[in-house]
Amino acid sequence: MFSYLANPARFDRFARIAIPVTGFLALVLILPGAWFALFASPPDYQQGETIRIMYVHVPAAWLGLALYLAMGVASFVYFVWRHPVADVAAASIAPIGAVFAALCLASGALWGKPTWGAWWVWDARLTSMLIQLLLFLGYMALRGALEDEKQAAKSAAVLAMAGLVNLPIVKFSVDWWASLHQGASVMRLDGPTIDPSQLLPLLLMATGFTALAGWLVLYRMRSVIIDRRARALQAQREARA
């Protein structure tokens, strides 16, 4: 699939179909998801109504990690095979992943205050997720700081790949260290331990947000490709002058 989409013309054909599809999926999943999450699901027997924060917190957390994984893989594909579309993908993902990672931390703080009595604790899960956000921001800063585009793309790819190490740390932090954060209740080997009435809105929101992130990334990628074409024309013009 990677080599198929590495051709910019083929990527464009793919994106023209995938953009409306992901956009449509995001709408038809998030709207009922939000309705179930806010109105048609019961409060938790321990957390009460604050469980409704989980329906935005978990999708944001999932995307913070999944988008980083996608950015790391795209960076690897670019670094090894120098496919320009892979670099466009990595560059397009960074700010979107940063926003979702930040939303995860913000909604988590808003849940932590009433539940744990603290907005923030230097806990393994919270700290490793903060590092994930800083990796996105560092990637963007590095790309922006280097004048030479090829050099920026290569250096940023190295940073993105190195940052992949943090993903299992975030995921397993709750198992490896005594953490205040609860363990996994959906992505478990023995199946979800969450009640179906709460699993349904969570899955709708998580899949809907995933479709939304796909839409955002693909939409951005086409814009970045258009912008690069414009810049190439500009470079030609300046070379002639």
Added chain:
Amino acid sequence: MSEYLAMGGHAAFIWPAWGLTALGVAGLIAFVLAERRAARKRLAREETEAGR
């Protein structure tokens, strides 16, 4: 209705969490749409320049 909005006394945490998320998502959508407009404009300008 007001009882619903009170969210069992946790309205001050639940609604900001949803509000921030909505704001973040709306901001991202606005950003990618503006970025596309800017890129199209730039390409159109360069194409006219190139055709001259």
